[in-house]
Amino acid sequence: MLEIRDLCASAEGKPILKGIDLSIDKGEVHAIMGPNGSGKSTLAGVLAGRETFEVTGGRVIYQGTDLLELSPEDRARAGLFLAFQYPVEIPGVSNLYFLKAAVNAVRKHRGEDELDAMDFMELVRKKTGVVKIDESLLHRSVNEGFSGGEKKRNEIFQMALLEPALAVLDETDSGLDIDALKIVADGVNTLRSPERSVLVVTHYQRLLNYIIPDFVHVLVGGRIVRSGGRELALELEEKGYGWLEAEVGATNG
Amino acid sequence: MKPDSTSDTVKQFTQQEYKWGFVTDIEADAVPPGLNEDVVRVISAKKNEPEFMLEWRLKAYRQWLKMREPRWAKVEFEPIDYQSIVYYSAPKTDKDGPKSLDEVDPELLRTYEKLGIPLREQELLAGVAVDAVFDSVSVATTYREKLGELGIIFCSFSEALQEHPELVKKWLGTVVPYSDNFYASLNAAVFSDGSFVYVPKGVRCPMELSTYFRINAANTGQFERTLIVADEGSYVSYLEGCTAPMRDENQLHAAVVELIALDDAEIKYSTVQNWYPGDKNGKGGIYNFVTKRGKCQGRNSKISWTQVETGSAITWKYPGCILLGDNSVGEFYSVALTNNHQQADTGTKMIHVGNNTRSTIVSKGISAGQGQNTYRGQVKVLKNAHNARNYSQCDSMLIGDKCGAHTFPYLDVSNTSATVEHEATTSKIGEDQIFYCQQRGLSAEDAISMIVNGFCKEVFRELPMEFAVEAQKLLGVSLEGSVG
Numbered sequence: 001m002l003e004i005r006d007l008c009a010s011a012e013g014k015p016i017l018k019g020i021d022l023s024i025d026k027g028e029v030h031a032i033m034g035p036n037g038s039g040k041s042t043l044a045g046v047l048a049g050r051e052t053f054e055v056t057g058g059r060v061i062y063q064g065t066d067l068l069e070l071s072p073e074d075r076a077r078a079g080l081f082l083a084f085q086y087p088v089e090i091p092g093v094s095n096l097y098f099l100k101a102a103v104n105a106v107r108k109h110r111g112e113d114e115l116d117a118m119d120f121m122e123l124v125r126k127k128t129g130v131v132k133i134d135e136s137l138l139h140r141s142v143n144e145g146f147s148g149g150e151k152k153r154n155e156i157f158q159m160a161l162l163e164p165a166l167a168v169l170d171e172t173d174s175g176l177d178i179d180a181l182k183i184v185a186d187g188v189n190t191l192r193s194p195e196r197s198v199l200v201v202t203h204y205q206r207l208l209n210y211i212i213p214d215f216v217h218v219l220v221g222g223r224i225v226r227s228g229g230r231e232l233a234l235e236l237e238e239k240g241y242g243w244l245e246a247e248v249g250a251t252n253g
Numbered sequence: 254m255k256p257d258s259t260s261d262t263v264k265q266f267t268q269q270e271y272k273w274g275f276v277t278d279i280e281a282d283a284v285p286p287g288l289n290e291d292v293v294r295v296i297s298a299k300k301n302e303p304e305f306m307l308e309w310r311l312k313a314y315r316q317w318l319k320m321r322e323p324r325w326a327k328v329e330f331e332p333i334d335y336q337s338i339v340y341y342s343a344p345k346t347d348k349d350g351p352k353s354l355d356e357v358d359p360e361l362l363r364t365y366e367k368l369g370i371p372l373r374e375q376e377l378l379a380g381v382a383v384d385a386v387f388d389s390v391s392v393a394t395t396y397r398e399k400l401g402e403l404g405i406i407f408c409s410f411s412e413a414l415q416e417h418p419e420l421v422k423k424w425l426g427t428v429v430p431y432s433d434n435f436y437a438s439l440n441a442a443v444f445s446d447g448s449f450v451y452v453p454k455g456v457r458c459p460m461e462l463s464t465y466f467r468i469n470a471a472n473t474g475q476f477e478r479t480l481i482v483a484d485e486g487s488y489v490s491y492l493e494g495c496t497a498p499m500r501d502e503n504q505l506h507a508a509v510v511e512l513i514a515l516d517d518a519e520i521k522y523s524t525v526q527n528w529y530p531g532d533k534n535g536k537g538g539i540y541n542f543v544t545k546r547g548k549c550q551g552r553n554s555k556i557s558w559t560q561v562e563t564g565s566a567i568t569w570k571y572p573g574c575i576l577l578g579d580n581s582v583g584e585f586y587s588v589a590l591t592n593n594h595q596q597a598d599t600g601t602k603m604i605h606v607g608n609n610t611r612s613t614i615v616s617k618g619i620s621a622g623q624g625q626n627t628y629r630g631q632v633k634v635l636k637n638a639h640n641a642r643n644y645s646q647c648d649s650m651l652i653g654d655k656c657g658a659h660t661f662p663y664l665d666v667s668n669t670s671a672t673v674e675h676e677a678t679t680s681k682i683g684e685d686q687i688f689y690c691q692q693r694g695l696s697a698e699d700a701i702s703m704i705v706n707g708f709c710k711e712v713f714r715e716l717p718m719e720f721a722v723e724a725q726k727l728l729g730v731s732l733e734g735s736v737g
Contacts, residue, residue, distance in 0.1 A: 073696050077694045088686050090689070090704060101699070102694050158693065
């Protein structure tokens with residue numbers, strides 16, 4: 001599904017990712033953990049095609065094609081979804097209108113008929129339960145004036161509508177209280193399927209209490225320094241990142 | 254929410270060049286370039302006009318000779334050589350004029366089809382009566398009979414002069430006099446045709462009246478004149494939509510529109526303007542120097558202007574309202590978009606004369622490329638206008654960092670009971686907004702189009718449904734190439 005080989009990327013000329021290797025198979029849930037500044041969000045951004053990051057080496061194969069060759073919108077249409085750490089506000093554009101445009105862009109790409117307003121509303125009704133999104137949010141401008149929790153729920157709601165093959169959740173837990181966290185995690189769990197892979201990027205292990213990962217990778221200084229099962233996350237919870245950073249420092253030195 | 258407009262916008266975006274840049278080959282019946290009294294007489298004679306009309310034209314011409322082009326607008330262009338302009342051209346027909354669509358030159362009909370105006374279909378489906386103007390002479394008028402039953406007159410200006418000279422004589426120049434300004438005087442002297450509407454007392458016009466304008470023959474100045482009179486207690490909604498073929502020379506367009514609303518009457522005037530804006534380097538394009546004004550002459554009358562201006566190299570246009578009658582209402586809703594090297598200096602004038610008069614101004618300016626967009630609006634409350642109220646909102650949106658947005662509100666209030674509010678905002682489409690949309694599968698251009706359409710929502714709401722969809726498409730097409 002996703003093969004990342006020796007991926008290097010920089011921002012404003014400063015190297016951030018220094019050789020990432022990662023394989024994600026269909027249906028797997030992987031977690032990327034790491035301290036601030038380790039490159040977690042950069043990895044998410046590079047996968048989605050954000051222009052602020054420059055890929056300086058390596059390759060990424062997604063569903064058999066060279067992901068890095070695709071434009072951001074083509075990646076999205078091919079089923080790569082990024083849940084933003086900071087969802088963007090778009091004043092004047094209704095959430096429903098935006099979502100319909102997104103759903104139809106993806107459908108068109110797949111060679112499916114675009115949904116008309118009626119069919120789209122039916123789909124919306126079916127999916128609103130997933131994250132218990134308040135219907136009034138659908139009629140407001142995209143993310144405008146939404147609380148932190150509402151924004152994140154809106155992200156997961158979009159994910160439910162777009163049914164991606166690979167979902168990348170960038171610090172989806174940040175800014176959420178425990179109730180909102182549970183709702184968002186429930187939403188993600190509902191969407192887990194043998195056909196869908198998930199990459200959860202998070203600083204804290206607490207999200208992983210609710211979204212149980214198959215694999216955990218620790219990113220330090222732009223490299224994956226340790227991979228393991230769910231127990232690795234628990235270990236980090238207990239010990240923090242310090243010991244791994246020290247270990248890396250020792251090997252590098 | 255307009256469910257299908259996004260997918261339409263997507264389709265429209267695939268068009269790269271100015272979509273309607275084609276030239277129809279029709280033998281033009283034109284006078285030689287240049288302007289003098291003889292040309293004015295020829296125009297009047299060709300149209301077999303009544304004597305008063307020729308006299309009015311000549312007065313305007315003599316006035317025009319004494320006038321100078323206005324220079325206060327924030328636009329720049331090479332001087333116009335008024336002696337190189339052709340002031341009259343009409344498509345040739347075998348008879349005096351077509352009585353039905355069957356008599357219309359098939360070439361013309363094909364042109365309309367390219368523009369998406371299948372007259373026959375419109376007759377049947379859209380319920381829109383179209384007074385189609387090709388170059389300077391009206392060639393097809395539909396729904397005449399149906400409107401006639403209600404006593405509504407909707408015809409070309411030329412026909413109005415033949416069939417209802419007393420109405421024309423009574424109202425012509427009462428809102429925009431022949432001496433009003435340089436371009437209005439020029440128009441008064443040489444205007445070739447246009448539309449005339451009269452809605453009798455108490456009649457509510459059951460359909461939108463629509464005119465499509467088109468500039469065709471090379472080097473032909475286009476001088477349309479529209480006069481709409483809504484008698485007591487009547488209502489009419491008028492649509493004006495424009496496209497033009499691609500040209501290298503700059504083409505001058507100096508139109509005049511006069512609206513008159515008597516007691517309890519309402520006129521809604523909507524424009525979608527998409528004339529050729531010139532190429533990416535600023536070559537060519539239409540100079541759109543237009544005088545539009547409405548007079549709320551009667552008590553409780555209302556005039557509402559809605560405009561979507563996406564075309565033309567230069568736009569100079571201030572549709573205004575003179576709020577003469579007590580309790581009269583004036584409205585102005587505007588979207589003006591400038592891309593590449595387009596320049597727009599547009600806004601409105603609201604003149605409060607009567608008591609309890611109200612005006613609303615909502616202006617949305619969008620600048621992309623190296624476009625320069627200026628809002629210039631005047632709100633004037635005269636000494637004896639008690640309890641006047643005005644609300645103005647001027648929002649600007651910038652796309653990229655080479656364009657400009659400018660706002661010049663003029664407030665002139667001479668009565669202390671007036672309430673005048675002005676709000677202004679400027680925003681920029683952010684890279685993060687575009688990326689967010691891209692990550693959901695939309696192209697950057699669709700994203701911009703969507704954000705811009707959202708920005709303009711308050712204005713589009715005022716447009717009749719079909720026009721609103723058209724306007725959204727136009728914004729999309731007009732913003733092509735503004736990314737990156």
